Amino acid sequence: MSIKLEHVNYIYSPGTAYEKKALSDICLEIPHGEFVGIIGHTGSGKSTLTQHLNGLIRATSGEVFYNGENIYAEGYDMRKLRSQVGLVFQYPEHQLFEVDVLTDVCFGPKNQGLTPEECEKRATEALRLVGLKEKYWKSSPFELSGGQKRRAAIAGVLAMRPGVLVLDEPTAGLDPKGRDEILDQIAYLHRQSDMTVILVSHSMEDIAKYADRIIVMNKGKILYNDTPKQVFSHYQELEKIGLAAPQVTYIMHDIREAGFDVGVTATTVEEAADEIMEAVKKRRGSV
Amino acid sequence: MKHNMIQTEKLIFEYEKRDEEGNVIGTSRAIDEVDLGIEEGQFIAILGHNGSGKSTLAKHMNAILVPTGGTMWVDGRNTKDPQELWNVRQSAGMVFQNPDNQIIGTVVEEDVGFGPENLGVPTDEIWKRVEDSLKSVGMIEYRHHSPNKLSGGQKQRVAIAGVIAMEPKCIVLDEPTAMLDPDGRKEVLRTVRELRHRKHVTVILITHYMEEVIYADRIFVMDHGHIVMQGTPREIFSQVDTLKSYRLDVPQVTMLADELRKRGLDIPAGILKKEELVEALCRLN
Numbered sequence: 337m338s339i340k341l342e343h344v345n346y347i348y349s350p351g352t353a354y355e356k357k358a359l360s361d362i363c364l365e366i367p368h369g370e371f372v373g374i375i376g377h378t379g380s381g382k383s384t385l386t387q388h389l390n391g392l393i394r395a396t397s398g399e400v401f402y403n404g405e406n407i408y409a410e411g412y413d414m415r416k417l418r419s420q421v422g423l424v425f426q427y428p429e430h431q432l433f434e435v436d437v438l439t440d441v442c443f444g445p446k447n448q449g450l451t452p453e454e455c456e457k458r459a460t461e462a463l464r465l466v467g468l469k470e471k472y473w474k475s476s477p478f479e480l481s482g483g484q485k486r487r488a489a490i491a492g493v494l495a496m497r498p499g500v501l502v503l504d505e506p507t508a509g510l511d512p513k514g515r516d517e518i519l520d521q522i523a524y525l526h527r528q529s530d531m532t533v534i535l536v537s538h539s540m541e542d543i544a545k546y547a548d549r550i551i552v553m554n555k556g557k558i559l560y561n562d563t564p565k566q567v568f569s570h571y572q573e574l575e576k577i578g579l580a581a582p583q584v585t586y587i588m589h590d591i592r593e594a595g596f597d598v599g600v601t602a603t604t605v606e607e608a609a610d611e612i613m614e615a616v617k618k619r620r621g622s623v
Numbered sequence: 624m625k626h627n628m629i630q631t632e633k634l635i636f637e638y639e640k641r642d643e644e645g646n647v648i649g650t651s652r653a654i655d656e657v658d659l660g661i662e663e664g665q666f667i668a669i670l671g672h673n674g675s676g677k678s679t680l681a682k683h684m685n686a687i688l689v690p691t692g693g694t695m696w697v698d699g700r701n702t703k704d705p706q707e708l709w710n711v712r713q714s715a716g717m718v719f720q721n722p723d724n725q726i727i728g729t730v731v732e733e734d735v736g737f738g739p740e741n742l743g744v745p746t747d748e749i750w751k752r753v754e755d756s757l758k759s760v761g762m763i764e765y766r767h768h769s770p771n772k773l774s775g776g777q778k779q780r781v782a783i784a785g786v787i788a789m790e791p792k793c794i795v796l797d798e799p800t801a802m803l804d805p806d807g808r809k810e811v812l813r814t815v816r817e818l819r820h821r822k823h824v825t826v827i828l829i830t831h832y833m834e835e836v837i838y839a840d841r842i843f844v845m846d847h848g849h850i851v852m853q854g855t856p857r858e859i860f861s862q863v864d865t866l867k868s869y870r871l872d873v874p875q876v877t878m879l880a881d882e883l884r885k886r887g888l889d890i891p892a893g894i895l896k897k898e899e900l901v902e903a904l905c906r907l908n
Contacts, residue, residue: 377804378775482673509720509801511672511831513870538804541875578806583834583875587897594901605875609882616888616907 339366339389339421339500339532344398346384346556358384360556362398368499369530371523373537373547373564377578381556382536386502389534390421419448422498426505428489432477437468437488440477444496455495462495463488467521483514490518494525500532501525507542515539519546541582544568544603552579565601584608591615626699628793628825629661629684629715635692636679636848653679655848656693661841663792666819666826668836668856671845672870677829680845684795684827685715698792713742716786718796722778731773731781732757732766738789749788756787759821760814776807780814787818793825794818800832808832833860834874837895844869861893876900 346359434440441459466487507515571581602608636654728734760780844852880894
């Protein structure tokens with residue numbers, strides 16, 4: 337169970353004045369069960385890349401393999417692929433449309449040709465997974481708060497039981513608690529179900545906290561593909577392409593410059609606190 | 624006496640809830656008796672979780688919504704007075720979350736000129752304003768560009784220029800950075816901070832990003848339609864646990880300082896900048 341891209345190129349509007357190369361020779365492998373973060377400034381090719389993963393966009397050249405099978409091969413079941421690689425778009429709540437939450441979440445499984453009973457079973461399971469309380473299941477999706485709507489929309493994708501969950505900025509516009517809740521829930525799902533998770537985000541802090549590996553996109557190419565610590569150690573290069581490191585990374589650099597013996601690879605508050613406590617102890621010990 | 628730019632007295636806003644036939648089945652209060660005063664020229668931030676009422680409050684500031692109870696004055700004008708509607712809208716300009724929904728022109732300078740043109744400003748004066756506002760958001764070199772080729776941050780700065788060109792006394796920005804990448808966020812924030820110095824306007828920033836409000840003069844925190852906290856950024860962010868109870872957060876450096884204090888280091892509360900944390904650490908024995 338893996339995704340593999342080989343020399344993928346994608347050109348928008350080829351042969352016209354608006355021709356634009358959006359992806360350039362992308363080679364990438366995402367093994368099953370990984371939590372991958374994708375970062376890049378607006379227009380760097382992140383969304384174009386994610387839309388290749390379930391065949392929504394067809395590469396201009398190059399190949400995409402899902403579980404070893406070429407998705408562009410003749411007779412390949414694209415429909416099945418789309419239910420296997422679940423894509424949660426930005427502002428997914430704009431796509432809610434049914435009379436109540438439960439029916440909305442049933443829409444995906446219904447299209448997979450499952451029986452009404454099975455659809456409902458999967459929908460209730462998905463709603464539990466995203467932590468949406470049962471009292472809301474019969475409400476109109478439009479009566480829910482922003483965070484609840486977003487959960488309902490994510491449940492709609494989870495109800496198809498995808499092997500890969502791709503989320504394009506799932507926390508945009510949510511309050512801090514809402515952001516943490518959604519991401520914690522996704523991290524929990526990831527641990528429970530060995531589902532592959534691909535998270536596209538503009539929040540370096542979130543990516544640092546959750547991802548095992550980060551892919552940095554710039555001008556349609558992969559600039560880095562490494563662990564968060566390795567990627568954020570290139571913070572100056574990241575700034576040049578419109579990104580940044582998490583705030584703690586900068587703090588650690590400053591503290592080191594002020595003469596404390598701290599490592600600078602911390603990317604979360606806990607790691608940073610550990611490092612600083614250690615350095616303060618050392619300093620006190622030596623006086 | 625100097626009057627406040629924004630003043631409310633027991634401001635209430637109620638939504639009607641309706642069933643499928645359209646019958647009113649109850650009301651829900653988005654804003655509940657808010658008393659608030661914002662002085663002219665201040666940089667104000669409003670924080671609050673989704674559904675806390677902050678956007679509803681913002682929409683009162685240029686009379687997109689009018690109170691169902693109590694009163695709101697913008698630059699001394701009662702927003703409930705239909706005669707004052709256009710004056711209110713001219714006093715307070717709004718910038719919204721999604722730049723793509725706010726840009727209408729096919730060329731940047733045309734888009735910026737749209738507002739003053741609608742106000743009946745003479746043509747020469749429009750061009751002067753367009754140039755001036757594009758300069759103040761740092762987008763003058765893009766004046767002849769097509770807005771749809773710009774990045775999110777650039778589009779949002781054009782949207783801000785469009786508002787400035789109408790010469791409002793007050794600009795309300797409702798989550799202007801929510802859809803932007805880190806660079807875009809930085810650009811927009813820098814622009815917002817410079818605005819009040821260059822243009823002497825009152826700035827009201829609504830956001831979910833805590834790091835964005837550390838330069839505000841004053842912060843209001845909303846919850847369930849009430850203002851539950853107000854003070855300087857340092858006063859507000861020194862109350863980490865209270866903020867969390869309102870589903871909010873603190874900047875990462877404040878969080879780190881708080882964590883270190885909990886682990887026994889002698890570090891003051893309300894640290895907002897990394898320089899302050901470094902200094903506090905250096906002062907430890």
